[in-house]
Amino acid sequence: MKKFLWLLIAVVAVGLIAGGVFAYSWFSSPEAPTLEISDAWARATAGSDGGEESVTSAIYLTIHNSGRTADKLLTAATDAAKVVQLHDTDTRNDVSMMFLVESVDIPARRDAKFEPGGMHIMLLQLNQSLRPGDTITVTLDFEKSGQRTVIAEVRAP
Ligand SMILES: [Cu+2]
Known part of the structure; x- marks a missing residue:
């Protein structure tokens, strides 16, 4: 006992x-969402292998929210492309399909990761070739935190 x-x-x-x-x-x-954006990079459109140049690209990054309140990524924009969309990826039977999402939730005290094979910021109708080592400026618009600008380094896929 x-x-x-x-x-x-x-x-x-x-x-x-x-x-x-x-x-x-x-x-x-x-208490408020407190965002830290890191590891921003964009996929190069032309690799060093001399293959055909891609007409699209994507931006990947990590958004860390150390606040107690969730936030929401509403839009993204960059001078490098005329059309910028938020995309997620769904894989079924080994086939990956990406699809448009209206917004991306940034949960409280968590990381929201944009990475190959998952969420990404899709660049369509590019204004320029993206070569490894180049940098592009990306503006993210959040529901609560407002606009944030980050520099993304272009990397070979
Ligand atoms: Cu996409």
């Missing part, structure tokens, strides 16, 4: 500590 009591006390203590750590980290983070 005594052993059981100690075990109960230990379990409750561990629960309280874990809860306290969680509450502290939650409430010490900013």
Whole structure:
């Protein structure tokens, strides 16, 4: 019986500590969405292999939200392309299909990753060739955080 009591006390203590750590980290983070955009890169349209040049490209990046409130990516724009769309990818029976999405949720205290085979910022009707080492400027418009501008480095796919 005594052993059981100690075990109960230990379990409750561990629960309280874990809860306290969680509450502290939650409430010490900013309430508003706090976005940090990193690893922005765009797929080169012409590789070094001399193959045919692609007429489209995509931008990939990571959006980290350290705030307690979710945000939403509404649109993206860049001078490098006339048409910029938010896309996601669905893979069924080994066939990948990308599709247009209206907006992308940026959950609280999480990362939203745009990466090959997943979400991406699609560039259609390019205004220029994208060569490895080039940089392009991308403006992202968020529901709560407003506009953010990032530089994306062009990389070979
Ligand atoms: Cu796409």
